[in-house]
Amino acid sequence: MTPEGTGxxxxxxxxxxxxxxGLLEDLTRSAAAKAADSGxxxxxxxAGLEAAIERAAEAMARRFERGGRLFTAGxxxxxxxxxxxxxxxSGPPYGRPLPARSLVADEAVLSALGNDVGFDLVFSRQVxxxxxxxxxxxxFSTSGSSVNLLLAFEEARRRGLxxxxxxxxxxxxMAASRCLDHLxxxxxxxxxxxxxxxxxxxxxxxxxxxxxxxxxxxRR
Amino acid sequence: xxxxxxxxxxxxxxxxxxxxxxxxxxxxxxxxxISPSWPAHARHxxxxxxxxxxxxxxxxxxxxxxxxxxxxxxRLAARAGDVVVAVAxxxxxxxxxxxxxxxxxxxxxxxIGAGPWRPAPGAADHVLWLDTDVVDAxxxxxxxxxxxxxxxxTQVCFEHPGLLAAVPETGAEGMCVTCSDEGRxxxxxxxxxxxRASVRSAGRLEDVDVTLIDVPSPGGxxxxxxxxxxxxxxxxx
Numbered sequence: 001m002t003p004e005g006t007g008x009x010x011x012x013x014x015x016x017x018x019x020x021x022g023l024l025e026d027l028t029r030s031a032a033a034k035a036a037d038s039g040x041x042x043x044x045x046x047a048g049l050e051a052a053i054e055r056a057a058e059a060m061a062r063r064f065e066r067g068g069r070l071f072t073a074g075x076x077x078x079x080x081x082x083x084x085x086x087x088x089x090s091g092p093p094y095g096r097p098l099p100a101r102s103l104v105a106d107e108a109v110l111s112a113l114g115n116d117v118g119f120d121l122v123f124s125r126q127v128x129x130x131x132x133x134x135x136x137x138x139x140f141s142t143s144g145s146s147v148n149l150l151l152a153f154e155e156a157r158r159r160g161l162x163x164x165x166x167x168x169x170x171x172x173x174m175a176a177s178r179c180l181d182h183l184x185x186x187x188x189x190x191x192x193x194x195x196x197x198x199x200x201x202x203x204x205x206x207x208x209x210x211x212x213x214x215x216x217x218x219r220r
Numbered sequence: 221x222x223x224x225x226x227x228x229x230x231x232x233x234x235x236x237x238x239x240x241x242x243x244x245x246x247x248x249x250x251x252x253x254i255s256p257s258w259p260a261h262a263r264h265x266x267x268x269x270x271x272x273x274x275x276x277x278x279x280x281x282x283x284x285x286x287x288x289x290x291x292x293x294x295r296l297a298a299r300a301g302d303v304v305v306a307v308a309x310x311x312x313x314x315x316x317x318x319x320x321x322x323x324x325x326x327x328x329x330x331x332i333g334a335g336p337w338r339p340a341p342g343a344a345d346h347v348l349w350l351d352t353d354v355v356d357a358x359x360x361x362x363x364x365x366x367x368x369x370x371x372x373x374t375q376v377c378f379e380h381p382g383l384l385a386a387v388p389e390t391g392a393e394g395m396c397v398t399c400s401d402e403g404r405x406x407x408x409x410x411x412x413x414x415x416r417a418s419v420r421s422a423g424r425l426e427d428v429d430v431t432l433i434d435v436p437s438p439g440g441x442x443x444x445x446x447x448x449x450x451x452x453x454x455x456x457x
Contacts, residue, residue, distance in 0.1 A: 020239075020383050027235035027373045028228065034372065035231070038365050076271060080264035087260060088359050142273075191273035192368040199361030206359070 034193075042197045045186050046204055053201065056164055056182040057208035060136055063162055064213070068134035070100035073123045073152055077195055078140035079104040085138065085202045095210040103127075103152075123152035133160035138202075141165065142194045144172025144185070153179040166201060168194030230348075237330050237346040238370050242377030244303045244328055246384035251282040251303045252294060256314050258358050259286045261307040261367075268371045277375060291317045295407075295439070300326030300423020305370075306344070307363050309354060310337040317455065319344050324407035324441060326423020332366050334358070403443025403450050408436055419444060 046053075060070070070089055072082035082102045089100035103126045104110065113122045127137060137156040139149040144167030153163045157179035164182040165174040171185040186197040241251065253265035262284035269282035285293045291314060294304065304327050308315040315331065316339070322329045331344035334357035338349050348366055350357045357363050377384065406421035406428070415431045421444060429448040436442065441453035
């Protein structure tokens with residue numbers, strides 16, 4: 001970058017070139033450390049919630065056998081987790097496909113409800129429109145306090161649906177809600193780490209459910 | 221199991237990918253996320269950057285492309301210097317096609333995936349391959365951890381503005397046409413009368429002579445050198 005012999009004129013450039021290597025070193029160590037944190041949280045949470053997951057899977061299996069359907073919901077990154085879970089249930093790589101869809105899939109419905117009646121009601125209004133007493137609602141929230149999920153759970157409980165929440169931190173408002181049949185809390189205040197473990201919980205739930213329905217889904 | 225047991229070299233690859241992404245954002249690039257097999261991942265990558273989970277962090281230009289023809293969509297939307305992040309298995313034909321065309325479009329590429337089959341070496345600028353079951357990666361948080369880390373590390377890079385300045389490209393853009401003994405990848409935009417064609421190389425348009433080749437239709441790939449298209453590049457891998 002600089003001609004030889006003039007480095008003394010631009011010492012900061014030399015320092016920057018060294019610092020790129022230093023920065024990469026820091027980033028590398030940081031990545032490995034964060035991944036280790038994520039792994040520990042995942043392992044501990046899965047172990048602690050093993051019985052809760054099994055209970056939830058049993059309850060869901062009974063409803064699927066009665067013809068019930070799964071609706072999933074969440075906001076932001078949690079919306080994509082909800083979409084992914086619905087996709088896993090309805091179009092699994094192996095095992096039994098189960099009727100499931102997310103309440104975040106339709107931008108016309110979301111924007112219409114959000115615009116006309118407010119975003120707090122985007123999920124509860126869909127529960128009113130679509131859901132019946134054999135159905136299930138699973139809501140993802142890293143804080144546990146998303147109003148539109150809490151209202152959806154209230155509406156779902158009113159109609160006899162099974163309600164399952166995934167939350168982070170201390171469970172937030174979901175922990176205080178009386179409308180949740182099942183609550184899986186990831187005890188961390190890092191949104192990213194909570195999401196990663198919530199995905200692992202959702203997969204564990206699906207795996208348990210497939211086993212209860214008599215499917216073999218053993219993986220490496 | 222999974223990303224958490226990857227080697228040091230693997231985390232180094234994640235770090236260099238993040239630095240690339242940060243540098244590209246610093247020069248005004250857009251990040252495009254694609255995931256034909258798992259559209260939720262394309263959406264998740266985009267929302268991570270455009271609406272960060274940490275209050276006060278910049279909203280960065282990141283968009284997902286979901287839909288049938290991701291190659292055509294990127295050809296139209298992406299500009300030279302942009303970044304494509306793909307979350308896909310190695311046998312995803314659409315993603316492989318995007319990666320093949322990316323140098324012609326002037327794009328930087330990151331391919332995140334999992335499974336026993338891997339993309340060929342050099343298939344993307346950065347290949348981040350999880351040594352874990354594909355279902356664990358796609359549905360159990362494996363991929364999510366990777367792009368969460370890319371976002372987190374990118375934020376750290378932004379704290380070092382001196383290292384974000386444009387780095388001379390070592391790929392097609394930096395090659396000297398008159399002394400290079402390699403062809404540059406280019407995509408045919410239009411065939412012109414008089415044995416010429418308009419092509420796009422490293423995201424820039426140029427006219428070249430096509431006398432030497434059986435020029436493909438628009439969208440096809442060729443190698444150009446010193447003003448001429450010298451070879452057709454096949455689409456099959």
